[in-house]
Amino acid sequence: MLPIPQTSARPSSVSLFNRPNIGAIERCPQECSQLLASKCQGSAYDSRRFSMVGLRHVFKPAKHNSTGYYLKNPDNNKDQENYDVIILGGGAAGLMCALTAAGRGRRVLVLEKSNRIGKKILMSGGGRCNFTNYSIEPENFLCANPHFCKSALKRYTQWDFIKLVEEHGIAYKERKHQQLFCKDSAKDILAMLQHECDGCGVRIMNQIDVSTIQTLALSSNKTSVRYQLDFLKKDKDSAKSYSVHCESLVVATGALSVPTLGGSGMGYDIAQQFSIPLTERRAGLVPFMFTDQFKSVCERLSGISVEVEVSCHSQSFSESMLFTHRGISGPAILQISSYWNPGDTISINLLPTVEASDWLCQSKKTNPKNLLKTVLQKSLGKALISELQQLWWPDEAEKALAEFSDQRLKQLGEQLNRWQLKPSGTEGYRTAEVTLGGVDTDYISSRTMEAKNQAGLFFIGEVLDVSGHLGGYNFQWAWSSGYVAGLEV
Numbered sequence: 148m149l150p151i152p153q154t155s156a157r158p159s160s161v162s163l164f165n166r167p168n169i170g171a172i173e174r175c176p177q178e179c180s181q182l183l184a185s186k187c188q189g190s191a192y193d194s195r196r197f198s199m200v201g202l203r204h205v206f207k208p209a210k211h212n213s214t215g216y217y218l219k220n221p222d223n224n225k226d227q228e229n230y231d232v233i234i235l236g237g238g239a240a241g242l243m244c245a246l247t248a249a250g251r252g253r254r255v256l257v258l259e260k261s262n263r264i265g266k267k268i269l270m271s272g273g274g275r276c277n278f279t280n281y282s283i284e285p286e287n288f289l290c291a292n293p294h295f296c297k298s299a300l301k302r303y304t305q306w307d308f309i310k311l312v313e314e315h316g317i318a319y320k321e322r323k324h325q326q327l328f329c330k331d332s333a334k335d336i337l338a339m340l341q342h343e344c345d346g347c348g349v350r351i352m353n354q355i356d357v358s359t360i361q362t363l364a365l366s367s368n369k370t371s372v373r374y375q376l377d378f379l380k381k382d383k384d385s386a387k388s389y390s391v392h393c394e395s396l397v398v399a400t401g402a403l404s405v406p407t408l409g410g411s412g413m414g415y416d417i418a419q420q421f422s423i424p425l426t427e428r429r430a431g432l433v434p435f436m437f438t439d440q441f442k443s444v445c446e447r448l449s450g451i452s453v454e455v456e457v458s459c460h461s462q463s464f465s466e467s468m469l470f471t472h473r474g475i476s477g478p479a480i481l482q483i484s485s486y487w488n489p490g491d492t493i494s495i496n497l498l499p500t501v502e503a504s505d506w507l508c509q510s511k512k513t514n515p516k517n518l519l520k521t522v523l524q525k526s527l528g529k530a531l532i533s534e535l536q537q538l539w540w541p542d543e544a545e546k547a548l549a550e551f552s553d554q555r556l557k558q559l560g561e562q563l564n565r566w567q568l569k570p571s572g573t574e575g576y577r578t579a580e581v582t583l584g585g586v587d588t589d590y591i592s593s594r595t596m597e598a599k600n601q602a603g604l605f606f607i608g609e610v611l612d613v614s615g616h617l618g619g620y621n622f623q624w625a626w627s628s629g630y631v632a633g634l635e636v
């Protein structure tokens with residue numbers, strides 16, 4: 148039997164919970180509503196009163212409207228409950244929203260399709276969760292509207308999350324680029340969120356499969372609506388149907404990246420159901436692949452990492468680049484992939500701290516007998532230089548530097564500083580850390596995350612057209628957007 152949820156402090160909602168033995172409660176014709184209201188008057192609502200009252204009705208959908216509550220046919224084997232807030236998706240944003248809303252006294256239900264919540268949190272940051280960054284700026288986020296993220300990031304900052312982490316005694320450390328990671332395990336962050344949710348009575352149901360979402364207007368002008376969600380909860384050997392109601396529905400289903408960690412397009416379907424447009428979506432923070440002859444170069448160099456500056460569309464990132472069996476990856480490449488479109492060329496500076504043309508001409512003077520590869524190997528390593536030699540100066544491999552013209556050295560220096568590569572594609576959503584694009588933020592309040600055209604419907608986290616750079620920005624967006632929605636639902 149399901150535990151009966153706690154009642155909310157919110158007086159305006161008529162809080163009617165079913166008890167499984169009397170069936171579920173829904174809106175019902177006026178006379179019924181008045182009867183229930185009068186029975187409740189003057190006393191704190193207790194669902195047991197209804198079993199004592201013993202109200203039973205036969206479900207007559209055609210006659211029912213939005214003016215009252217009724218008990219649904221108890222024989223239909225569906226559990227039905229009312230919540231103030233239902234959050235679809237128990238990831239970073241959903242859990243933050245849940246604990247914030249429940250902390251305000253709202254009755255909150257989190258519906259998670261996977262067998263456990265927070266899978267991405269557990270896998271993030273190599274198991275140590277890069278949960279935020281000391282420096283969070285709007286410039287660290289990609290969105291069609293560059294101003295959209297500002298309000299939420301201001302209302303719930305990295306300092307707020309750090310404080311929460313500290314209150315829970317979680318050890319963390321700063322790595323380069325001001326990124327904050329758990330010292331021990333990402334499990335600490337998930338345990339903290341779970342503990343906060345437990346502490347304020349959030350109910351979490353895993354392994355659910357939502358089939359329909361409907362709106363039920365509560366007032367004639369439709370400014371107040373109630374949502375009904377029908378879903379199946381799968382257990383080991385069985386599945387049970389539920390029908391739940393809420394005043395606020397929060398879509399926190401994340402995005403398409405890494406389906407094995409819960410990536411799904413459900414949030415987009417919900418947006419479209421409510422006529423909220425989507426911006427174009429594609430994989431971000433994702434490795435590049437090559438199908439031309441450069442692929443075999445990458446294969447041979449697989450596992451080698453080099454510090455580079457990589458650029459595309461006037462964006463540059465100085466970080467390490469890693470060769471893989473399929474192409475190139477590493478932080479610099481993941482960052483630039485968010486600015487790359489199919490067909491684009493990226494520019495890689497293999498010697499970001501050196502003007503390579505000048506340096507090679509100078510080396511010719513100081514070490515005229517050296518081979519070019521001998522000079523370059525010191526900075527870039529033997530394996531990489533051996534491959535570059537095959538690509539760029541195979542016929543000059545045995546030439547001493549003195550035999551190179553200055554013009555040729557300048558040309559090679561230019562290649563070292565601005566190596567042009569055209570990836571054939573990305574590894575796609577299978578390995579992407581984020582999905583770029585999503586629910587169009589023009590249709591969402593930047594202060595509350597509520598849909599402008601649909602009262603009580605909220606979108607938070609990665610499902611929105613907001614993606615952060617690598618470095619803890621995506622979790623900070625999840626915390627900030629989840630928090631501001633949690634204050635409003």
Ligand SMILES: Cc1cc2nc3c(=O)[nH]c(=O)nc-3n(C[C@H](O)[C@H](O)[C@H](O)COP(=O)(O)OP(=O)(O)OC[C@H]3O[C@@H](n4cnc5c(N)ncnc54)[C@H](O)[C@@H]3O)c2cc1C
Nearest residue numbers: 236238239240260271272277401409413608609619621622
């Ligand atoms: C491997 C990996 C490592 C990462 N590392 C970092 C990092 O270190 N730092 C950082 O800032 N960001 C990192 N990210 C990005 C970060 O994980 C996401 O941006 C963030 O989790 C988004 O939060 P969210 O709550 O919007 O979505 P999610 O965390 O994806 O949560 C969505 C939840 O909704 C559930 N769901 C989906 N569909 C349904 C449905 N139909 N019904 C019910 N539930 C549903 C999913 O199972 C999931 O639990 C990483 C991403 C990946 C893939």
